[in-house]
Amino acid sequence: GCGAQKKKVSQFEEDHGIIVGFSQIGAESAWRTCNTRSVQDAAAEKGVQLVYANAEQKQENQIKALRSFIAYQVDVIVFIPIVTDGWDNVLQEARDAGIPVLVTDRKIAVEDQSLYAGFIGTDSLKEGRTAGQFVLEKFAAKRESFGQTKEPITIVELFGTEGSSVANGRAEGFREVLKSYPEFQIIYSKSGDFLRSKGYELAVEFLEMYDDIDVIFSHNDGMTLGAIEAMEERGLRPGKDIVIITIDAQQEAIDALREGKVNCVIECNPKTGPEIIKLAQRLAAGETIPRLQYVHEEVFYETDNLSLIEPRGY
Ligand code: AHR
Numbered sequence: 001g002c003g004a005q006k007k008k009v010s011q012f013e014e015d016h017g018i019i020v021g022f023s024q025i026g027a028e029s030a031w032r033t034c035n036t037r038s039v040q041d042a043a044a045e046k047g048v049q050l051v052y053a054n055a056e057q058k059q060e061n062q063i064k065a066l067r068s069f070i071a072y073q074v075d076v077i078v079f080i081p082i083v084t085d086g087w088d089n090v091l092q093e094a095r096d097a098g099i100p101v102l103v104t105d106r107k108i109a110v111e112d113q114s115l116y117a118g119f120i121g122t123d124s125l126k127e128g129r130t131a132g133q134f135v136l137e138k139f140a141a142k143r144e145s146f147g148q149t150k151e152p153i154t155i156v157e158l159f160g161t162e163g164s165s166v167a168n169g170r171a172e173g174f175r176e177v178l179k180s181y182p183e184f185q186i187i188y189s190k191s192g193d194f195l196r197s198k199g200y201e202l203a204v205e206f207l208e209m210y211d212d213i214d215v216i217f218s219h220n221d222g223m224t225l226g227a228i229e230a231m232e233e234r235g236l237r238p239g240k241d242i243v244i245i246t247i248d249a250q251q252e253a254i255d256a257l258r259e260g261k262v263n264c265v266i267e268c269n270p271k272t273g274p275e276i277i278k279l280a281q282r283l284a285a286g287e288t289i290p291r292l293q294y295v296h297e298e299v300f301y302e303t304d305n306l307s308l309i310e311p312r313g314y
Pocket of ligand 1: 028029030031032103106166194219220221222247248268
């Protein structure tokens with residue numbers, strides 16, 4: 001009967017744990033690699049069997065991975081959507097198969113919100129606003145003189161992956177804060193896909209194009225570190241000749257902050273594995289989970305007591 005069958009299932013779960021399909025974007029940054037490791041470690045610790053798929057930066061690969069999880073009948077799907085749009089159909093298939101879906105790190109836009117159980121991740125809009133507020137304060141003096149000099153504060157933006165919720169949120173929050181201050185001008189904004197190599201390439205380009213850049217707002221540390229390299233090759237002093245704001249807070253960015261090469265580091269927290277696995281276990285047990293959960297994130301300023309920052313671990 002029912003009871004016997006139930007016992008069998010729970011016996012299986014005791015021996016093997018639940019099976020979670022984990023669709024990761026790829027390995028574009030140190031942040032991403034740390035995030036993958038965090039989920040894998042947490043799964044191993046809790047005896048959760050993780051089926052890991054690396055989409056190598058392609059949405060179509062992610063959709064294929066989700067379909068294979070459905071065919072395999074995993075208990076729960078955890079996925080990090082590379083871009084916001086285009087998930088309705090495959091999520092409908094997961095729903096038809098009765099598999100709950102946890103979205104993490106990046107958000108999705110679907111017509112039917114009930115196509116996924118919940119989201120846990122970063123608040124990218126807030127990150128962008130924090131960056132905007134830092135720039136406002138940092139340039140208080142230059143802003144005052146703008147009335148007479150009409151000399152704008154020029155900003156270069158290194159944009160993350162186009163169409164991703166995190167890049168869009170960071171860009172939007174930043175603009176929202178600065179939009180009522182005409183003294184700020186974004187003179188260049190291009191996607192470096194969160195890659196260090198592209199951050200370097202874009203910096204080579206914009207440093208060639210403009211002589212008077214005041215600020216670089218970079219959507220992640222990888223691109224920032226590439227841009228710093230390009231600046232130094234040109235004999236420029238990052239953090240002094242150009243103010244730099246970066247997002248993630250990997251160890252190399254904190255080191256750059258300590259060396260005065262970066263002015264503000266806004267944390268995006270990759271170590272969400274334990275929380276993700278806990279939520280997946282709850283979903284597998286048929287429980288509901290919160291619709292929206294933001295993880296704890298800090299901001300590190302050049303004026304902070306930087307000796308107090310704990311090693312970042314990645
Ligand atoms: O989605 C989070 C972003 O993706 C991180 O800021 C970036 O480093 C990563 O590649």
